[in-house]
Amino acid sequence: MDFVSKHIVEPGQSVKLKSLETEPQGPFESKAEARAFTDQMVGKLCELQYRLHVEGRQSLLVILQAPDAAGKDGVIRKVLGRMNTQGVRTYPFKVPTEIERAHDFLWRVHQCTPGAGQISIFNRSHYEDVLVVRVEDLVPKSVWSKRYEMINQFEALLAERGTRILKFYLHISSGEQLERFKERLDVPAKHWKLNLSDYRAREKGAKYREAYEDAFRKCSTKDAPWFVIPADKKWYRDAAVSAIVCETLKEMDPQLPKVDIDLAEVRRAYEHEKAELQRELKGQGKS
Template sequence: MGKSYGEEFILRPGAKLHLDRIDPSYHGKHKSHETAAPAIAESLAQMKRLQELLYADAKQSLLIVLQGLDASGKDGVIRHLFSGMDPQGTWVYGFKQPSAEEGAHDFLWRVHQHAPGNGQVVIYNRSHYEDVLVVRVHKSVPRKVWSKRYELINDFENMLTAHGTRILKFYLHISPEEQLERFKRRLDDPARQWKISESDYAERLLWPKYMDAYKEAIERTSTKRAPWFVIPANHKWFRDLAISQIIADTMSEMDLKTPSPRVDLSAIRRKYHAAANEQQGG
């Protein structure tokens, strides 16, 4: 039996990340969405079943962090992999440029407010990692400030895991060529032109700087409790296959069980039968 995708794409604590050696078009043994679809469906069914147990048991939680450059597929992951989960226990939060209020607090303040509570699954579409990525590339924060944030991030995530939160962090790895092709499809598709921003093409010029920023951020914050997974994402279907399997496997490891009844079932049954008999007698 081969490696699971979790074993294949995890960056072990202390390991070096060589993004230039990871093929963003990798697709494993599968050749197309058609051959991968049954495995994706199986993982999604497992995620749905386990999320119901997570919500019912309400003793643990799951935080999923999605990071990647523009058009890497963060929205697609959310749309394809989480639409089948119960909305009562699933939340998605996107983090863009901080508001005035958010900027007046420490950089983790706005993120911590949306950390999952017991029984919840929370997905971050971008996250606190923007504060060691974008601010570094654009030099909007001094090095002496953002360079100290790696340790603060690790402390923050350790605190969450100590409270019972499992954390999975995914970097969606695409090539510059694939990004440009996705931009073109947006330009040509009226239904998706709203996604286009003036900064899309300008940010492409900073690609090497973003690669350096991601490399250091992932290396310094991939821990045993909150690991990073670098997912080849040129093929959207393979991206979905790998991420869904990793999530399903992780939720299986959480040993989720149907909780015991919180009431005396015998007493409830007696009251039900008494009420039923009274209604029949009336």
């Protein structure tokens, strides 16, 4: 399956979340098959991320947005977080601090974007400033309505610098979300996730869907596309995200630097040192 074309939001496309599936439709015959596929993709991701890090020219920004309990943390833990952490950083964006509120809305985000050779993962992002602030009426429409173009310009700036951007919306049904809320109630180890604001957000579900739909239509671009991923089944969610990230890194085609050294000379030096070590060990009575 071409996960990219199946789930991408084309530039200017109008999306109605109510009409999009939250349950996966193929291509896996079982959960085990999907998980094996994800493991395979993660293996390729690790190889490509190594090449990206060593090449040191390009970078990747992965943005995760979703209703609560849709699985942002799960995607990070099961897929993206399995890459080498020397070249990968995860940034969870929570309620802005007093210092962050004293700056423009992109200030706290810009300093977390990936440098050359690195990957940044945003758990929530600058899109909260056209989602939460809009639905919760934290700033007037005259303020948040201008931010779509600011976001597009910001992401275009990153792309010009050599950063590829992938934006994922994890699409979970109301029923599945409620089931996961129940699990948080039933499992003591998950009680820390309990929050009454999550239930209040459900009451504004239609408004949040409308806000997301506007963000998709106005901010899905060639250089920074949105993808809507069915998230009721965790195994499909993980497989789709891993495949899209893997395909993107393959397109970026990071290259290991050319070796500017006489390999034959290095090999001779190695053989010399090996022979010296063997003579030393033999003199010590060691084989």
